[in-house]
Amino acid sequence: MTSFRYALRDTFRLLFRHWGLSLLTLVTAASVLYILGFTGLFSLNLRQMISRVEGGLVVQVFMKKGQNADPVVALVKTMPTVTSAAAVSPEQALEKLRAKLGNQARAVTLLGENPLPWSVEVQVGRAEQIAPLVRDLIAVPEVEEVLYSGKLVERLTTISRAATTASGTILVLAAIISTLVIFNTIRIAIYSRREEIEVMLLVGATRTYISLPFVIQGTLLGAGGALLAIAGIWGTYASIMNAVRTSLPFLDIIVDRRTLLQFFLLLFATGATLGWVCSWLAVSRFISRASRAK
Amino acid sequence: MDIRMAGVTKVFDQDIVALEDVHLSVDSGEFLYLVGTTGSGKTTLLRILSREYIATRGQVTVGDRNLRKIGRSELPFYRREVGVVFQDFKLLSDLSALENVSFALEAMGLPPRIVQNRANEVIDQVGLWRRRFLKPPQLSGGEQQRVAIARAMASSPSVFLADEPTGNLDIRTSEEIMKLLLSINAAGTTVLVATHDRNMVDAYRQRLVELHNGRIRRDERRGRYLLDDEL
Numbered sequence: 001m002t003s004f005r006y007a008l009r010d011t012f013r014l015l016f017r018h019w020g021l022s023l024l025t026l027v028t029a030a031s032v033l034y035i036l037g038f039t040g041l042f043s044l045n046l047r048q049m050i051s052r053v054e055g056g057l058v059v060q061v062f063m064k065k066g067q068n069a070d071p072v073v074a075l076v077k078t079m080p081t082v083t084s085a086a087a088v089s090p091e092q093a094l095e096k097l098r099a100k101l102g103n104q105a106r107a108v109t110l111l112g113e114n115p116l117p118w119s120v121e122v123q124v125g126r127a128e129q130i131a132p133l134v135r136d137l138i139a140v141p142e143v144e145e146v147l148y149s150g151k152l153v154e155r156l157t158t159i160s161r162a163a164t165t166a167s168g169t170i171l172v173l174a175a176i177i178s179t180l181v182i183f184n185t186i187r188i189a190i191y192s193r194r195e196e197i198e199v200m201l202l203v204g205a206t207r208t209y210i211s212l213p214f215v216i217q218g219t220l221l222g223a224g225g226a227l228l229a230i231a232g233i234w235g236t237y238a239s240i241m242n243a244v245r246t247s248l249p250f251l252d253i254i255v256d257r258r259t260l261l262q263f264f265l266l267l268f269a270t271g272a273t274l275g276w277v278c279s280w281l282a283v284s285r286f287i288s289r290a291s292r293a294k
Numbered sequence: 295m296d297i298r299m300a301g302v303t304k305v306f307d308q309d310i311v312a313l314e315d316v317h318l319s320v321d322s323g324e325f326l327y328l329v330g331t332t333g334s335g336k337t338t339l340l341r342i343l344s345r346e347y348i349a350t351r352g353q354v355t356v357g358d359r360n361l362r363k364i365g366r367s368e369l370p371f372y373r374r375e376v377g378v379v380f381q382d383f384k385l386l387s388d389l390s391a392l393e394n395v396s397f398a399l400e401a402m403g404l405p406p407r408i409v410q411n412r413a414n415e416v417i418d419q420v421g422l423w424r425r426r427f428l429k430p431p432q433l434s435g436g437e438q439q440r441v442a443i444a445r446a447m448a449s450s451p452s453v454f455l456a457d458e459p460t461g462n463l464d465i466r467t468s469e470e471i472m473k474l475l476l477s478i479n480a481a482g483t484t485v486l487v488a489t490h491d492r493n494m495v496d497a498y499r500q501r502l503v504e505l506h507n508g509r510i511r512r513d514e515r516r517g518r519y520l521l522d523d524e525l
Contacts, residue, residue, distance in 0.1 A: 003403045017388065199384050202344070203445065204374035205401030207366070291369065293348040294306075 010213035029225025043167030222275015302352035330505035336488035377446030436467035
């Protein structure tokens with residue numbers, strides 16, 4: 001407990017005695033976390049837009065004459081990729097047809113007996129899950145025909161895969177760059193106090209005693225940087241939201257405050273964790289080198 | 295604590311031999327001068343004892359500790375038992391004299407009240423009570439040396455190592471420093487002083503070990519400092 005008290009005091013000494021370096025670390029952390037956070041938010045939005053389009057895709061399964069939809073409903077219920085499946089009776093199908101035809105609805109009466117079969121409308125979460133689903137459905141003996149927008153699905157699958165890969169890559173790159181920049185800035189801060197650390201080692205300070213102020217300082221600067229980045233991202237994103245609402249209202253970007261709050265909490269935790277891990281790594285490496293007997 | 299060195303050799307990169315086959319026994323509570331010309335191996339020997347260096351060959355024990363076998367977690371505790379006064383003092387320039395001493399005690403995890411009392415006590419012992427709030431750049435060389443001694447004394451070590459404690463100091467200040475070291479020894483601490491201050495060695499005769507080219511050339515009970523042409 002006493003050591004922790006000293007560590008806290010030394011943390012604030014570190015922060016204010018070398019305020020220039022602290023400020024540099026804070027600004028660096030804020031900048032890289034801003035880029036990281038914005039990349040993340042962009043990826044989330046892209047993923048949401050694609051998901052919305054993908055979620056709207058419907059596979060229509062038509063049963064053979066005289067067959068009801070039970071075998072297909074039973075089958076799709078066992079498939080984890082299926083998000084919804086609704087059986088449509090011939091009567092419901094006829095009603096839908098009438099509604100679609102509008103003014104020409106009377107033409108339907110010319111058909112006499114309802115010629116429409118039982119069908120099932122199946123939805124999946126991702127476009128790439130449609131092809132295997134269609135293969136399974138066609139194999140069901142009671143199924144007459146399976147209809148879906150093949151070309152659109154293929155294109156969406158390609159776009160979705162490319163978007164996932166691109167945003168994932170950018171995110172990973174941004175994370176690596178953020179880690180390296182924060183790590184090196186903290187390393188410079190530690191290096192500027194090498195003399196003090198060496199003396200501490202020589203007078204018998206433990207590694208934990210020496211590291212703790214640096215680790216607390218790194219965590220605080222990481223968290224502080226994240227707060228600044230969040231403020232910056234929020235400011236920018238709010239203006240983007242306003243612009244999109246006015247100029248591109250069909251664009252489905254994330255506006256849900258709960259989702260945004262969760263995202264910002266994650267960014268805050270990332271900043272604090274990055275600061276903690278980077279400072280711990282940097283100070284541990286430094287102490288290991290400094291305390292290695294020659 | 296006693297010190298035992300058996301067949302100690304220290305070779306640095308590029309085959310520079312700093313110490314060669316050194317056998318040395320220092321009993322607990324003994325005072326010993328390490329003398330010799332620059333490059334004779336005095337500082338290397340002290341650094342092996344403070345565990346900054348590890349001997350290339352041979353065995354070193356301080357008390358019941360084999361220095362080669364001291365682990366990473368045990369090292370800080372060993373260093374608290376060995377007070378070291380470095381040739382370049384190694385004081386932190388942005389801390390006051392008192393803080394430089396407190397800092398070493400805090401590093402041991404002692405409670406603030408004990409740290410404060412002990413730091414005040416040793417600062418007073420080295421005669422710097424009135425200068426305790428000054429920072430090293432505001433102190434003279436002799437005063438800085440005394441702060442370094444106070445810091446090394448603070449943890450009440452069993453072994454005290456001083457590297458050129460009177461180097462670059464005037465005779466009067468050197469005498470004060472020597473008296474301080476003798477008083478530390480009088481309290482039962484084993485003291486090793488590396489020096490080439492002939493005046494001090496001859497004025498305060500103690501056991502003298504002379505190193506020459508990394509080897510022990512002389513080991514005398516109450517030896518005098520002799521130059522090469524006097525041997």
